[in-house]
Structure formats: C-alpha cells, structure tokens
Amino acid sequence: MKIQTKINGHLREDEVEPRLLLVHYLRDVAGLTGTHIGCETSLCGACTVLLNGEAVKSCTLFAVQADGGEITTIEALGNHEKLHPLQEGFWEEHGLQCGFCTPGMILAAYQLLCRNPHPSREEIRKGLEGNLCRCTGYQHIVKAIEYAAQKIGSPDA
Amino acid sequence: MIPEPFEYHIPKNLEEASRLLAQFGGEGKILAGGHSLVPMMKLRLAAPKHLIDLGRLTDLKYIRESDGRIEIGALTTHFQIQSSSLLKEKCPLLPETAREIGDVQVRNKGTIGGSLAHSDPAADWPAAILALAGEIQARNVSSSRWIPASEFFVDLLTTALGGDEVLTAIRVPVAPPRSGHAYLKLHHPASGYAMVGVAAQVLLNEARHIESASVGVTGVGPKAYRATAVEEALRGKAPSRQNLEAAAAHAAEGIDVNSDLYASAEYRSHLAQVYTRRALEKALERAHGK
Ligand SMILES: Cc1cc2nc3c(=O)[nH]c(=O)nc-3n(C[C@H](O)[C@H](O)[C@H](O)COP(=O)(O)OP(=O)(O)OC[C@H]3O[C@@H](n4cnc5c(N)ncnc54)[C@H](O)[C@@H]3O)c2cc1C
Ligand code: FES
Ligand code: FES
Numbered sequence: 001m002k003i004q005t006k007i008n009g010h011l012r013e014d015e016v017e018p019r020l021l022l023v024h025y026l027r028d029v030a031g032l033t034g035t036h037i038g039c040e041t042s043l044c045g046a047c048t049v050l051l052n053g054e055a056v057k058s059c060t061l062f063a064v065q066a067d068g069g070e071i072t073t074i075e076a077l078g079n080h081e082k083l084h085p086l087q088e089g090f091w092e093e094h095g096l097q098c099g100f101c102t103p104g105m106i107l108a109a110y111q112l113l114c115r116n117p118h119p120s121r122e123e124i125r126k127g128l129e130g131n132l133c134r135c136t137g138y139q140h141i142v143k144a145i146e147y148a149a150q151k152i153g154s155p156d157a
Numbered sequence: 158m159i160p161e162p163f164e165y166h167i168p169k170n171l172e173e174a175s176r177l178l179a180q181f182g183g184e185g186k187i188l189a190g191g192h193s194l195v196p197m198m199k200l201r202l203a204a205p206k207h208l209i210d211l212g213r214l215t216d217l218k219y220i221r222e223s224d225g226r227i228e229i230g231a232l233t234t235h236f237q238i239q240s241s242s243l244l245k246e247k248c249p250l251l252p253e254t255a256r257e258i259g260d261v262q263v264r265n266k267g268t269i270g271g272s273l274a275h276s277d278p279a280a281d282w283p284a285a286i287l288a289l290a291g292e293i294q295a296r297n298v299s300s301s302r303w304i305p306a307s308e309f310f311v312d313l314l315t316t317a318l319g320g321d322e323v324l325t326a327i328r329v330p331v332a333p334p335r336s337g338h339a340y341l342k343l344h345h346p347a348s349g350y351a352m353v354g355v356a357a358q359v360l361l362n363e364a365r366h367i368e369s370a371s372v373g374v375t376g377v378g379p380k381a382y383r384a385t386a387v388e389e390a391l392r393g394k395a396p397s398r399q400n401l402e403a404a405a406a407h408a409a410e411g412i413d414v415n416s417d418l419y420a421s422a423e424y425r426s427h428l429a430q431v432y433t434r435r436a437l438e439k440a441l442e443r444a445h446g447k
Contacts, residue, residue: 001165017162018162018163018164018165018208019160019161019162019163019198021158021159021199040158040199041158041196041199041200042192042195042196042263043347043348045260045262048262054236054265054266055261055262055265056262056265056266057262057263057266059199060191060192060195060262060266061191061195061266062165062191062195064165064210065188065191065210065212108261108262111261112261127261129260129261129349130259130260130261130262130263131260
C-alpha cells in the first residue's frame with residue numbers, strides 16, 4: 001500500500017506492506033535509526049516517537065496507520081551545535097549510561113512537558129511510566145527533565 | 158516479531174466498516190487503537206486475514222452529555238477520557254479509571270471501545286462500566302442495539318457482540334447527587350494490568366445511610382463481574398467500617414478465581430475483598446464530601 005508521511009518535516013511517499021511496523025518503517029525504510037527497538041513487546045518505550053504530536057510506541061503500530069500523519073523522531077529535536085533543552089538536560093545531569101532508552105525517554109519527556117510544562121518529580125515519574133531504563137535507576141533522568149523544564153521556562157531559552 | 162500478512166482496509170464510514178466485517182466473516186477483524194490486537198498479531202496469537210481500520214472514523218471519537226447520560230464514542234482514547242473536563246465533573250469514575258490503564262503511550266492510542274470489545278479479564282474499563290450500569294451500543298449493517306453491561310461480558314475474551322457487529326458507543330448515567338465513586342487497582346508489577354481492580358459507586362440517602370452501592374470487579378475471574386452480594390449486603394446500611402468489611406467479604410463469592418504464577422486463588426480472593434472495602438471507603442468519603 002502507498003503511504004504518505006511527514007517525518008521530521010520532510011514529506012515522503014513509500015510503498016509498504018500493511019504488516020510493516022512503524023518502527024521498522026522509520027529505521028529500515030526512512031533510515032532513521034535513532035528510534036530504538038528494545039523489547040518489541042510494547043513494554044519498554046525505547047521505540048517511542050511522536051505521531052501527530054502524541055507519544056506512541058512505534059513497535060505497536062503499523063506504518064499504514066501513520067499514513068497522512070506527522071512523525072517526529074529524536075533526529076529532529078536538536079543537533080550537535082544546538083541541543084534541545086531535553087538533550088542538554090540528559091547531558092548535564094547524566095540522564096543516561098548506555099543510552100539505549102534515551103531517544104524514547106526524551107520523546108516521552110517531550111510529550112510530558114507539552115502537556116505539563118512544570119511537572120513535579122512525581123508527575124515526571126508518572127509521565128515516564130511507559131519507558132524502562134536498565135542502567136540509571138531513573139533518578140538522573142528525572143533530574144534531566146527538571147533541568148529541561150526549567151530551561152524551557154526561562155526567558156533566555 | 159513480524160505478524161502474518163493481511164489485507165488492510167480503510168472504510169470511509171461506519172456502514173462500510175460493518176459491511177466489510179460481515180463480508181469477511183471470521184477472517185476479518187476491526188482495528189481500533191491496536192494496543193491489544195497488534196501485540197497479539199506480533200506474537201502470532203492472532204492472524205486475521207483482513208484488518209478493517211476504524212482509525213480514520215473520527216466521528217466515533219466524542220464525549221457528550223444528553224438527557225442525564227454521558228455518551229462516549231467507541232474510538233475515544235483512554236487519554237481523552239482521562240483528561241475530559243466534562244467527565245471529571247459529571248462522571249469522575251471514568252477519568253479515574255482511565256489514568257490507571259497502561260502508560261502514557263498506551264493511553265494515547267488505546268480506545269475504550271477496543272478495550273471493551275477485547276474484554277481482557279484484567280482490563281480496567283469493564284469494572285467501571287459494570288459499576289456504572291452502562292450500556293454498550295453495537296451495530297451491524299441493518300440494525301443497532303444497546304447491550305446492558307451486565308449482559309455484555311460473556312466469558313474469557315468473549316462478549317455479546319455478534320461477529321458482524323461493530324461496537325460504536327458506550328453510555329452511562331451522570332453521577333447523581335450524594336454519590337461517590339472510586340477505582341482502586343493493584344497493578345501487576347510487570348504488565349501493569351489489574352491483579353485486582355475494583356470500581357465502586359455509592360449513593361447516600363437523606364439519613365446519610367447507603368441507599369445503594371454498585372461494585373465492578375476485574376482481574377479476579379475469567380471476566381469482569383458485578384459483586385452483587387456485596388451490593389445487597391450494603392443496601393440501607395450505615396457506612397460503618399464493620400458493615401463495609403462484612404459486605405466486602407463477599408467480593409469474590411461464586412467466582413471461579415484465577416490462580417497463576419503471581420497470585421494464588423486464595424490470595425486473589427483476599428485482595429478482592431481488601432480492594433473492595435477500600436474502594437467503598439473512598440467512594441463513601443467522596444459522597445459525604447458532597
Ligand atoms: C503495554 C500495554 C499495557 C496495557 N495495560 C493495560 C492496562 O493496564 N489495563 C487495560 O485495561 N488495558 C491495558 N492495555 C490494553 C489497552 O488498553 C488496549 O488499548 C485496549 O485493551 C484495546 O483497545 P484498542 O483500541 O487498542 O483495540 P484493538 O487492539 O484495536 O482491538 C482489540 C480487539 O477488539 C476488537 N475491536 C476493537 N474496536 C472494536 C469496535 N469498535 N467494534 C468491534 N470490535 C472492536 C478488535 O477486533 C480486537 O479483537 C495495555 C496495552 C499495552 C500494549
Ligand atoms: S520496542 Fe516498542 S515498547 Fe519496547
Ligand atoms: S541508559 Fe541504558 S537503558 Fe537507560
């Protein structure tokens with residue numbers, strides 16, 4: 001089936017098999033390997049991307065369901081010269097160790113800050129309930145998101 | 158984790174969806190949020206030949222009030238229910254239940270209609286819809302009917318929906334004055350589904366005694382159920398701790414209680430009683446506050 005998507009601002013058209021998962025479409029067809037595959041069973045959140053502004057687990061959707069939609073992956077958030085405040089937060093507060101969960105964590109956090117720009121620690125933890133990290137113990141991830149919330153909220157951001 | 162191949166259909170409207178469903182018979186399945194179906198297809202526990210995606214039928218996404226009732230379109234997501242200000246005011250049990258489902262990403266995609274149609278024995282919606290004495294609308298090509306929640310859940314993963322019927326809406330009464338509600342859930346530590354989930358709504362009379370109570374329980378048996386023995390034991394009673402405890406003791410009465418790696422039947426029955434008492438306490442506290 002032919003699908004049209006807008007990934008990180010770029011329109012594309014691709015012929016895909018209906019059973020192709022969105023995460024495989026992003027990684028193998030669009031070549032955007034920033035989105036990771038962890039558990040493949042909808043539990044870990046490593047594959048989180050934004051579809052029409054909402055955080056979704058891209059291993060649990062077919063690419064055809066995203067037809068006509070806008071997708072944002074980690075590749076669009078910032079670059080080496082100018083990190084997104086969330087990326088900067090993860091850098092400054094040591095929000096990662098192996099980094100495997102990080103793209104998903106950052107997109108889930110992005111969704112959280114869109115809905116609630118000044119979350120409490122409790123709210124940050126609740127906002128990340130769909131994302132697992134096997135390394136950090138989460139404390140530094142929470143701090144990284146607090147950092148980002150503060151930075152986004154400050155006038156010189 | 159690649160599902161078997163299937164043909165993908167995008168119906169333009171509800172009529173077309175029900176026509177396709179009727180046409181494919183047992184080989185076709187509705188796709189709503191996909192958050193029960195896609196994981197099953199990936200594990201190849203399900204392999205439908207045709208998927209009929211309702212995803213684009215945005216007129217099935219709504220929450221509205223009319224004639225003292227709230228009606229919710231089948232495609233409304235858990236997140237939309239969780240964040241609805243209308244529901245927080247008129248039927249707060251629903252947003253309270255929604256926020257306990259899965260995680261943020263799951264709530265963004267999963268739909269109330271999909272959850273009810275799937276009828277997982279540990280899903281949250283069935284408990285709430287039972288406690289609210291809700292009704293579920295089913296439509297096929299030629300007709301439409303409202304099924305009372307008490308008749309909807311038939312058995313493990315089995316509902317009263319016919320093979321050619323699409324679930325289109327859910328309706329529940331607006332919470333009456335002097336009523337209180339609560340949904341309490343013990344999350345399974347790995348999956349997040351309910352080990353036990355209890356939805357309660359209580360109504361007080363003028364004398365501040367319990368006029369009526371309704372209790373929906375999930376996670377305990379092969380399907381969600383109304384704990385009618387608990388409800389009867391509370392009718393007309395003073396809301397004392399003793400009365401609540403005595404009533405809650407009936408929470409798993411007559412149920413073929415699940416027993417698995419995580420909880421023996423004995424432990425689950427105990428949990429059902431404790432969560433029922435706590436849910437009733439919380440609901441009463443809220444009813445008194447009004
Ligand atoms: C990681 C994870 C955690 C979860 N945790 C929980 C939890 O804690 N509690 C909980 O209750 N649920 C949980 N779920 C399930 C989730 O709530 C699902 O969204 C829901 O059960 C199914 O809704 P859906 O819209 O995704 O339906 P789908 O997966 O699209 O469909 C499910 C089934 O219902 C049928 N169907 C769907 N819509 C209709 C319709 N309108 N008419 C007729 N048939 C229809 C489909 O054919 C299919 O058989 C979890 C899911 C995941 C992936
Ligand atoms: S890879 Fe999608 S949730 Fe783990
Ligand atoms: S940093 Fe390794 S999984 Fe999170």
